[in-house]
Amino acid sequence: MxxxxxxxxxxxxxxxxxxxxxxxxxxxxxxxxxxxxxxxxxxxxxxxxxxxxxxxxxxxxxxxxxxxxxxxxxxxxxxxxxxxxxxxxxxxxxxxxxxxxxxxxxxxxxxxxxxxxxxxxxxxxxxxxxxxxxxxxxxxxxxxxxxxxxxxxxxxxxxxxxxxxxxxxxxxxxxxxxxxxxxxxxxxxxxxxxxxxxxxxxxxxxxxxxxxxxxxxxxxxGPLARESLRLGVLPLAAPEQRLAWLIAHLGELPGSGIVYALTVSAAEDVAVALRDAGFEVAAYTGRTEPSERVRLEEALRDNRLKALVATSALGMGFDKPDLGFVLHLGAPSSPVAYYQQVGRAGRATERADVLLMPGPEDKDIWRYFASASMPRQEQADAVLRALAQSGRPLSTVALESIVDVRRTRLELLLKVLDVDGAVQRVQGGWAATGVPWTYDAERYERVSQARDREQQLMVDYERGDGCRMAFLQRCLDDDTARDCGRCDRCAGDWFASEIPEAAVLTARSRLERPGVVLEPRAQWPSGMDRLGVPLKGRIAPAVALSEGRAVARLSDLGWGQRLRQLLRSESPASAGSAAASADAAPPAADPAAFEQSPDLIASNHAAPSDRPAPPELLRAVVDVLRDWDWAERPAAIVAVPSRRRPQLVTSLAAGLGELGRLPYLGTLDLVDGGPVGEPGGNSAFRLANIWGRFAVGADLRARLEGVPGPVLLVDDVADSRWTLTVAGALLREAGAPAVLPLTLAVEG
The missing domain is CATH 3.40.50.300 (P-loop containing nucleotide triphosphate hydrolases)
Structure with a gap:
């Protein structure tokens, strides 16, 4: 220039x-x-x-x-x-x-x-x-x-x-x-x-x-009113109703747009269902590769897609001036975040449609995400202590084998400590600066309370009887707020509320289709020797699991919601089976986009008693088994021992044996009371908590002799997959030719 x-x-x-x-x-x-x-x-x-x-x-x-x-x-x-x-x-x-x-x-x-x-x-x-x-x-x-x-x-x-x-x-x-x-x-x-x-x-x-x-x-x-946006709220409690509305009415919405979902799995499920219904759509989440993101953004800009079904990964920065609509399947946790997302629409058009379809699971998701970004004092103290004692920089991977903090939370915590001056990122990892650090409990409590208030404001937006746009403006302290004259509160419902029965049946069929692939672990975590566990490198083929299946992810819109109700428990520790405290911790959250699946089991404090697997659940598991393209049919069934849900797990394993005419061989033994440790730990600590806590008893070992094919290993919830990995390795060492893991639910 x-x-x-x-x-x-x-x-x-x-x-x-x-x-x-x-x-x-x-x-x-x-x-x-x-x-x-x-x-x-x-x-x-x-x-x-x-x-x-x-x-x-x-x-x-x-x-x-x-x-x-x-x-x-x-x-x-x-x-x-x-x-x-x-x-x-x-x-x-x-x-x-x-x-x-x-x-x-x-x-x-x-x-x-x-x-x-x-x-x-x-x-x-x-x-x-x-x-x-x-x-x-x-x-x-x-x-x-x-x-x-x-x-x-x-x-x-x-x-x-x-x-x-x-x-x-x-x-x-x-x-x-x-x-x-x-x-x-x-x-x-x-x-x-x-x-x-x-x-x-x-x-x-x-x-x-x-x-x-x-x-x-x-x-x-300046004033924040968006004159092109026509806002509305359509409360539909059942996930199949929300998906059915989309199937029936997506084609009526102007131009192309964005359908937001709160979790990765929900976005992926909705995208598949809409494609099956004949719409040109694609999922866009934190799992989408950078090059694929560019391709999808261009496809939406060029109107080659009717919609991207996205998490908050598609938020700030995406610019399509003629975006015709923004729909939400589930509400963001604050009116401010909602305003930012709907602001993608109608930048250069006279009208754009914005519809919110909240779900009963929204509050559970908000609650998890609200806590995921907050540093915990005991974890911060452990990180600072480890760095000070090491005398040299430590990588994030090395820290994982010293402090029991999950990877994404550890990365966020290190950033907070870095910004506060207590640690510094250097060549080779992280180093303590020696600057004293004090946990600012008062500050984090203020932020937590503010987020609680914002969540309530989002509920008020959904249920209020005043102008939608004016409400959002007031939440942003815009004193120019006036009734917009266009939203459903000002002008009446502008959106169709009827849902054809055929669309409901299509949606229900999609959401009730069970089956999620469980990829086997391929590598032991680094630094296990520091935790007294003699494991490193790749998991040997002789003891590795085969690919497995789960009925659903807990964040799924269909079976996921039903499983959350079945598995609800008092605390994160009760979310798993024998490895409850080690293998069913809250899943990792992406602190930049906040879009991973929350620990929805632990978000409700109701604690139903353990009970046998209901018939409809057994039928769903049978459907999963029927669609499983295994190389060889299982020849026997073994269950992971459960402290929290023994009736559920053993009745599931026994029931499958009866239906499939397969011998149910029993459960592994618990050693010294079973797995130990606090929930929420990282991969290395969760494996260490499980290591040495299972054994193949003499009776089970005798029953395994001569089993001619793979063993189906049954559990209730898989998260880290270390419970299944360790139990499967023990079965392989005891003579099982292969182990096929099967769980009701998978976190994430």
Whole structure:
């Protein structure tokens, strides 16, 4: 870009800014919306720190791209944009290119381009550098590039700035590093923070952090009403009714859109059911590979798909101006998060339809996710103690064999401790800094209470009799809230409420189709020798399990819900069988997107007594067995011993033996009372808790002699799969030619 030292002010600034805007949008008559030029002027002429809170689709990216063009024309260095999602980065780079702005990114998916990007930065050929907040703590980037960028950048942009705040609905610990970055900037470097989803509490928190170093912050806030959105709520308790409504009415919705689900398995199940019904749809979740995400996003933009059935992995950053609808099967945990997701729709259309279909399981899911991101003091203390005693950096894998914390929770905890200065990410892993760390119980309690209030507000949104849009605006502390005149409360139901019986039968048939593959473990966890367990490397073929089956995931919309009711218990420890405390802990959550399946068994405190397997459950298991494409039919059945549900597990195994005319050989023995340990531990500790706790008794060993084919190993719940793996290895050592694991439910 041309470089000139002359500062831009007044009319000259307005003219140049308008010209840059028109290049950006490709339209000669384009002009600024209310507040856009004011933000640009404050950044370019005033070199100020600015927080922009404006509705989705208002044009926040236009502010920083136009400001970038003007700052570069003055001879300033590149703009650095801290952006939370790869999808958002892709859209931002495409928008920049349309305006003639040279934008590049450094992220986890383009490591092969880092050297070229670094060289282009050094040559002054980059106008915009996009980085993730996590990149700010990459040791190499932090030490080699960040100091120079902090001194030379012409503008720092913090996109989706609500993530800075503890109160933000999409809290990411790495965003809190930005406060430290701000203190290293020259006073003349302008800073822009943008968000569409900040209530007054979040705004106050973000302003405080943007003002690091004693700087004044200009807040520009506009009305958040979305005039194109037509909101509605359709309460349908049964999952087959919600899916049936989609099957019957998805084709009536305008254009293409997004169907949000709360869990990965729900998104995948709904996508399969809609494809079976003839719709062009696809699932988009945290399990979707990056290259596949790009392909699916483009397919939706080009209207080659009717919908993406997505978790929150498709959230901030996805930009399709003519998106016609957003539906939710299950409600997000706060009106703020809901507003952010529905804001994907109707950016450049006169009307877009937004429908929420809440489910009775929503509160269970909220409860788990609300706790998953909170650090626990005893776990933090254990991590700090392990790092201090090691005297050298430890990788996350090495820490797992020392502290009993699950991988995703451990990674989040390390980020929190890092941001708080107690640990530091270095070459080779993590190291303690020696800085004292105190668990801020008061702060986390405040956040927990705030989340409880937000969950109640979401219930109030569903059940309230006032304008839907005005309610969301008030939740975001928008004092311009007025009745929209379009939602179901203002204008009556705009959506069909009848569901054809044929659609219900189709949905029920899909949801009641049991069967989930259980992949066998292939590798023992690292560092088991530290826990006194003589295992390492790959699991030997001679003792490995074969592929198994479960009736359903506990997060499934169909059988999953029925199994949750059957398996509900008093505590996480009662969620499994003999390995209850070691093999049925809460599943991992993805702290960036919060989309993995929660521990729904443990989310209700009712504790029904153990009872035999009901006939309909036995029929479902028989259906699973009938559809199982095993290489060789099982020749006998063995059960995992259960302390919590002995009747359920043994009656299931015995009943299958009777129905399948297979000998039921009994259960393994428990040693010293069975598995021990606290629930929720990581893979290494959960294996250690199980190791040595089972044995093949003499009677069972005698019955195994001469069994001509595979043994079906029956349990109630599989999570880590170490109970099944260890029990299967013992059976293989005792002579079973193969072991086929079968469980009622699988976590995750």
């Amino acid at each position: 041309p470089s000139s030292p002359a500062a831009l002010t007044g009319l000259d600034l307005r003219e140049r800014a308008t010209a840059a805007l028109r290049r950006l949008v490709g339209r000669d008559g384009a002009d600024f919306r209310d507040g856009q030029f004011e933000a640009i002027e404050a950044l370019v002429s005033g070199r100020r720190r600015v927080l922009v809170v404006q509705r989705t689709g208002w044009g926040k990216s236009a502010v920083y791209f136009v400001a970038t063009a003007l700052r570069r024309a003055e001879g300033a260095g590149p703009t650095v944009i801290v952006s939370p999602l790869l999808a958002l980065m892709r859209d931002q780079i495409a928008a920049a290119e349309r305006a003639g702005i040279r934008a590049v990114t450094l992220n986890s998916t383009n490591a092969d381009e880092w050297a070229a990007v670094t060289a282009a930065l050094a040559r002054g050929e980059v106008d915009v550098l996009l980085v993730s907040p996590e990149r700010l703590n990459n040791p190499r980037f932090r030490e080699e590039q960040l100091p120079g960028l902090a001194q030379s950048c012409g503008l720092l942009v913090v996109d989706e700035a609500h993530c800075i705040s503890d109160w933000g609905h999409d809290f990411r610990p790495d965003y809190r590093r930005i406060r430290d970055l701000l203190t290293t900037l020259p006073d003349s470097t302008p800073v822009l923070a943008t968000t569409a989803t900040a209530n007054a509490r979040v705004v106050t928190d973000v302003v405080e952090q943007l003002g690091a170093g004693g700087r004044d912050v200009l807040t520009l806030r």
